[in-house]
Amino acid sequence: MEKYMTKSVGLLDKAEATANSMRRDELLFSYKGILYPTTVCSPETFKALESFEVRRNDVILAGYPKSGTNWLSQILTDLIAISQKKTPGSESSVNAEEEEEPYLEIGDAEKYERMTKLPSPRLMVTHLRPENLPKSIFQNKAKMLLLIRNPKDVATSYYHFSNGLALLPSYETWDDFFTDFMTKKMAWGCYLEYLSEWNKYADKENIMTITYEEVKENPALSVKNIATFFGIPLTEEQLQLVVExxxxxxxxxxxxxxxGSFGNIFFRKGGVSDWKNLFNEDQSKRMDKAFEEHIAGTKLGKKLKYDLYCKA
Ligand SMILES: Nc1ncnc2c1ncn2[C@@H]1O[C@H](COP(=O)(O)OS(=O)(=O)O)[C@@H](OP(=O)(O)O)[C@H]1O
Known part of the structure; x- marks a missing residue:
């Protein structure tokens, strides 16, 4: 069997190879009214996920695609290592034997059985909407970090990502992508609906919401707040290491x-306001209107500081 540096890269490599021989209209499938990539998700896995038992001390990161989940996942991995008295990044902080694809809904249906053997705390990442997560997450009150990012940068990042990976439908023009983004044709569903659904959970004490922009603005304070939320004490030195x-x-x-070879696709620009390079005035106004109608007045809507990050 081939050996990959991480399970995720191996899975992605295989998915890309499969996607290369698929037609554009085969790349996504619909499950409970939401589209997902055929090469990495399946109805069998979604079915198995329903009865997955989340532990109270699991660490869960939820974020729509392109909101910075790889970034926050890195922060959480290091914080977990620190909580186990390991040095982040050291050989002893990584146990390849115990590794499982961290994105909850990605992979084979047997992964949940394998995960029952993993020691606590397990880190799980998900792009799913709350109603499609296993009920045990909320029943067992596992702590969850909900990551959100301003919708114009999410769309921009998603556009480049879709054209960078074979497993997502690619787009000849930004205009075509924008139309699909606004009409619910994205993998993992419509971002504004995602925000609206998660807003129903935003007041729960076991959920901490954080924005991409605030971590960018003040990474040290953000890491400190995340560590406090998960009950992980940090020295100043450890804090600096995680931030660095x-x-x-x-x-x-x-x-x-x-x-692996996907590095430049996952780590593209890593900034705020790149949307200004793609959105025309009309598209910008269309997003403003949709945001105003669906999200602006909500708790998550206010947290996003839309006027600061999404208006010229
Ligand atoms: N360390 C760090 N700091 C700041 N920004 C970062 C970081 N790591 C990843 N990124 C940016 O996050 C965007 C990708 O989001 P995700 O990781 O959620 O993508 S994915 O859906 O899991 O593929 C993508 O944003 P864009 O650069 O705007 O495309 C990444 O570059």
Missing amino acids: RSSFQSMKKNSDKTH
């Missing part, structure tokens, strides 16, 4: 180890 290792430059530099 999770900077865009460090992660991009290290990406040949973590993401």
